[in-house]
Amino acid sequence: MIASSQQRAATVSHPALSNQDRLEMYYYLKLTRECDNAILRLYKQGKLVGGAYTGYGNEATAVGSAYALEERDYLLPMHRDLGAHLVKGQSLRNTFLQQLARGESLTRGRDGTGHYADPALRIYGNVSHLAAMIPIAVGIALAARMKKQEAVVMNYIGDGGCNVGDFHEGLNMAAVMKLPLILIIENNQFAYSTPTSKQYACQKLSDRASGYGIPGVTIDGTDVVRVYETCRKAVDRARAGDGPTLIETISMRMHGHSAADDASYVPKGMVDEWKKKDPIDRFERVLFGDRILTEQSKRQIEEKIEGEITGAVEYALEASYPPGAEAVEGVYAP
Amino acid sequence: MTYIEAISRGMWEEMERDPAVFLLGEDIGAYGGAFKATKGFLEHFGEERVLDTTLSEAAIIGAATGAAMIGLRPIAEMQFADFVTCGFNQLVTNTAKTYYRWRVPVPMVVRLPTGAYIHGGPYHSSSTEAWFFHVPGLKIVAPSTPHDAKGLLKAAVRDNNPVLFLEYKSLYRRAKGEVPDEDYVVPIGKGDVKRGGDDIVIFTYGATVQLSVDAAEKLSREDGVETMVVDLRSLLPLDKDLILSSVRSTGKVLIVHEDTLTGGIGAELAALISEHAFESLDAPIRRVASPDAPVPFAPTLEEYYLPDSEKILKALRELSSF
Numbered sequence: 001m002i003a004s005s006q007q008r009a010a011t012v013s014h015p016a017l018s019n020q021d022r023l024e025m026y027y028y029l030k031l032t033r034e035c036d037n038a039i040l041r042l043y044k045q046g047k048l049v050g051g052a053y054t055g056y057g058n059e060a061t062a063v064g065s066a067y068a069l070e071e072r073d074y075l076l077p078m079h080r081d082l083g084a085h086l087v088k089g090q091s092l093r094n095t096f097l098q099q100l101a102r103g104e105s106l107t108r109g110r111d112g113t114g115h116y117a118d119p120a121l122r123i124y125g126n127v128s129h130l131a132a133m134i135p136i137a138v139g140i141a142l143a144a145r146m147k148k149q150e151a152v153v154m155n156y157i158g159d160g161g162c163n164v165g166d167f168h169e170g171l172n173m174a175a176v177m178k179l180p181l182i183l184i185i186e187n188n189q190f191a192y193s194t195p196t197s198k199q200y201a202c203q204k205l206s207d208r209a210s211g212y213g214i215p216g217v218t219i220d221g222t223d224v225v226r227v228y229e230t231c232r233k234a235v236d237r238a239r240a241g242d243g244p245t246l247i248e249t250i251s252m253r254m255h256g257h258s259a260a261d262d263a264s265y266v267p268k269g270m271v272d273e274w275k276k277k278d279p280i281d282r283f284e285r286v287l288f289g290d291r292i293l294t295e296q297s298k299r300q301i302e303e304k305i306e307g308e309i310t311g312a313v314e315y316a317l318e319a320s321y322p323p324g325a326e327a328v329e330g331v332y333a334p
Numbered sequence: 335m336t337y338i339e340a341i342s343r344g345m346w347e348e349m350e351r352d353p354a355v356f357l358l359g360e361d362i363g364a365y366g367g368a369f370k371a372t373k374g375f376l377e378h379f380g381e382e383r384v385l386d387t388t389l390s391e392a393a394i395i396g397a398a399t400g401a402a403m404i405g406l407r408p409i410a411e412m413q414f415a416d417f418v419t420c421g422f423n424q425l426v427t428n429t430a431k432t433y434y435r436w437r438v439p440v441p442m443v444v445r446l447p448t449g450a451y452i453h454g455g456p457y458h459s460s461s462t463e464a465w466f467f468h469v470p471g472l473k474i475v476a477p478s479t480p481h482d483a484k485g486l487l488k489a490a491v492r493d494n495n496p497v498l499f500l501e502y503k504s505l506y507r508r509a510k511g512e513v514p515d516e517d518y519v520v521p522i523g524k525g526d527v528k529r530g531g532d533d534i535v536i537f538t539y540g541a542t543v544q545l546s547v548d549a550a551e552k553l554s555r556e557d558g559v560e561t562m563v564v565d566l567r568s569l570l571p572l573d574k575d576l577i578l579s580s581v582r583s584t585g586k587v588l589i590v591h592e593d594t595l596t597g598g599i600g601a602e603l604a605a606l607i608s609e610h611a612f613e614s615l616d617a618p619i620r621r622v623a624s625p626d627a628p629v630p631f632a633p634t635l636e637e638y639y640l641p642d643s644e645k646i647l648k649a650l651r652e653l654s655s656f
Binding site (some may be wrong): 074106107108110111115116117119124127129132133134135136137138139140141142143144146147165166169170172173176177330331332333334 | 401
């Protein structure tokens with residue numbers, strides 16, 4: 001039986017994936033994709049507040065990486081890492097309350113999209129200045145070590161964001177202090193409209209790791225098992241006190257930067273090529289091949305997901321916006 | 335005790351009191367800090383709590399913010415306030431906004447060795463408060479005496495919000511005074527009347543407090559005009575009650591700060607007073623501040639540029655003649 005995202009608290013303790021684990025990963029991949037579809041529907045219906053930013057094409061990286069974490073570990077995901085939020089235990093209800101800027105959302109409507117935190121789950125979302133979260137991740141890793149929590153911190157950046165100074169300052173400090181940090185560069189070919197050829201001149205972004213004296217590896221970001229295994233190794237290394245790892249995952253941002261972006265700058269045929277490597281389809285083929293998944297169990301998973309999402313969306317749509325006067329409350333902590 | 339000894343003492347006592355308090359910054363450990371504020375700390379508290387960092391202000395402030403988010407109470411040192419520019423984005427994007435968005439408190443202190451009067455030139459003399467004065471979510475304090483330096487430092491460490499602690503390099507060894515041995519805090523948000531007077535009120539903070547008191551004394555001796563001097567001590571939040579009641583009891587206002595004139599703290603004070611105590615004013619609000627130029631290096635230039643008690647006295651006499 002597959003645990004629902006509400007029940008699951010990310011307590012994987014076995015490096016080798018069981019069939020049950022693989023089915024669960026499949027569930028989270030599909031759940032992430034269907035959440036994105038629901039968000040896009042809400043956007044088209046004019047019910048979403050602000051833009052819609054999907055993780056289409058990035059599901060294997062988000063799910064596989066977070067699957068390597070334990071309950072005590074910290075997750076600092078980006079806006080295309082909904083799958084990581086869900087694997088770490090975030091509820092669908094909170095997900096849609098947040099997307100719809102409702103008063104009972106985790107940010108009480110004060111911030112949108114993936115910018116939410118859930119300290120109880122040790123999830124701290126992003127700010128729009130994505131790389132600015134890297135030094136924050138460093139500080140959490142430092143404090144977690146000082147508090148002897150034996151926890152690791154997983155943080156994400158993109159092929160654009162890794163060119164911001166915070167990337168260098170943060171990763172260098174983490175390396176010098178040997179902090180338990182795993183930084184994943186989600187290289188999805190475009191930073192808004194800018195292709196990777198205009199972002200960096202090195203061959204691989206993981207090459208930068210050697211400049212900090214830490215391991216760096218580039219992997220296929222559409223292969224959820226590969227992502228998990230690589231991250232698991234980095235997590236073990238970090239937990240053992242051996243310091244940070246830089247992991248570059250190669251994938252394709254299958255949608256525009258946001259739903260308002262038609263991505264006309266993407267070369268013709270590129271998306272079609274990448275569709276052959278769709279992270280969900282390819283894992284599904286593996287699971288069918290290994291007879292872990294059947295048409296019947298696939299249908300059951302899909303029905304379960306549909307029911308969960310429908311319930312969460314309905315709940316969130318019913319919820320109200322925060323009262324306007326709350327805008328000036330809670331600027332300072334008591 | 336000197337002003338810098340009081341700051342050291344405050345940090346030491348807070349670290350003894352609360353194991354969640356730790357220090358991070360450049361050259362603060364084995365070397366004891368560029369101004370020796372943390373001399374002896376490494377030996378006493380150990381490497382775990384006195385962290386020599388890489389030369390990376392954004393990472394220092396960001397790491398302090400992250401550590402504070404999960405319950406520690408870091409004190410980050412900028413070697414000079416000027417270098418906080420490199421960490422500006424962290425302060426305004428993460429440090430200041432985290433509690434509002436996430437209800438996750440960020441209890442941290444950023445120590446900013448501030449100001450001129452030391453021939454430091456454009457990059458070792460800056461007053462940075464006006465940049466951050468405009469940022470909701472931050473607090474800013476600016477002590478002018480050893481007593482207030484220790485008391486405000488301790489209050490800043492215990493506050494559940496990020497506090498920028500402006501410490502005046504020109505006062506480090508020049509300002510001396512009684513500092514109680516016992517545990518005390520100077521509450522953030524409370525100004526202090528340094529000198530009573532019914533004719534004029536000066537609002538000031540930091541290195542220009544003593545210069546203002548000197549000018550007020552001279553005016554009293556020579557002209558028989560009595561000037562109240564209010565040390566704001568806390569810039570964000572301002573002690574609005576004290577400010578407005580002092581305006582009402584005097585009717586004439588001089589604002590003095592070392593920072594440059596345009597868009598400085600004085601501009602907000604003038605607006606606040608005009609909005610809430612206009613009917614009490616007997617003269618236009620006057621400001622003495624540094625002119626709108628970078629802090630220059632040569633002694634002649636710096637002397638021309640900075641507020642001194644003569645400039646303050648001149649402004650007081652102009653106000654007095656109204």
